[in-house]
Amino acid sequence: MLSQHIGAICKPVVNKRDHITTGQLIGNAEAFVSAPIYSPVNGTVKDIALQSHPVLGRAEAIIIESDEDNSPKQPCPDKFSADFDPRRFLPEQIFDAVRKAGIVGMGGAGFPTSVKIKANPNSPINTIIINGCECEPFITCDYRIMLEWTVQILTGVSLIGRVLNCDNIYIAIEDNKPDAVAAFKQAIQKMPSISGIKVVAVKTKYPQGDERQLIKSIINKNVPTGGIPPMINVLVANVATAAAIAEAVVLDNPLTHRVVTISGGGIKNPGNFYAPVGTSVSYLIELAGGLNNDAVKIILGGPMMGFAIADLSTPITKTGGAITILTEKEIGPAKRGQTPCIRCGRCIEVCPMNLNPTKIAHAAKHNLLETAEEYYMSACIDCGCCTYTCPANIELSGFIKTGKILVARQKKLMPK
């Protein structure tokens, strides 16, 4: 996909029938807030055409037919060692490598990482939080890499600290993953050149992986409504993003692959797969043994925040860490259909952002976008807790999500 990050959409820099190689630049944009795209395989450009997109419906994509003799890229944690010293690299070298590699927030946000790590002398970052909390139930891709790529992640973390001149760094891991906590603590002790990194076990709860919740849990500060963490001098980055930074800076590798969790009761062999960005959902389902007979819903992402898809040729993107396949039983009462709001207030009670979901959703449903904004629609983090808890099965977060997309389109922040 040419659109897999927040910011300017990339334009193709290859043509139909071009033969391309792994790591070759295929999409780019000049804008500061953007991230280039590289081919994950050797192959031939079959077409440049509209393709199903998990969020935008349909969007432009470069469709590559992979060469038959492709030797798949392997993960490379063994290329990183405990004697790594981030002072080998100047801050500007780190920034340039991250920008060139096309790295975006891999926890799902998709914000270009180079923009995030650009030091701002007027508002320096004094706290870095590395997010090792899975963003949703069912997803384990970050957990796996925390266990298997520990030194690689720490290398990336130390480079983030170096580029921002900040050595007050927390790695936040949910307390149901004591082996990951132990792996980081042991690895840090063996890395003499990195300093200031603390490993913190945080309560396992949803949505702990949201950056605002994490900041509150760790340093007890609130991000202003509608604001971003740098406004309170904090940067939050996901563990997979840190691993990609290490690869980009130390090995000069662009971001072409990611780990994807395929999970849920509807898949035969759930697991984590190291996959080229752009791999179709159908191919990954096939690798995981195929669907069980009772599979009824395929979601790109997790069950709370993901997008249900109808077209299995939809590709995974740099931010797509999961495919969740649910059975009728797992979907539960949603199939019973929506009934009128009984004003129980449960949606308000569970909202981690202290919003009034029912009022925002009602306004968004009736296209009263200004009213929805007055109720702070843009502060919604799409966690889905309101929908999950609603006894009337009202798709509150769905209406709110649609409302936010419509506002973004009005402001020309998103293609139509």
Ligand code: SF4
């Ligand atoms: S999805 Fe619902 S519960 Fe979650 S932040 Fe938005 S309004 Fe609140």
Ligand code: SF4
């Ligand atoms: S949880 Fe559902 S039924 Fe209860 S107030 Fe909210 S929208 Fe209405």
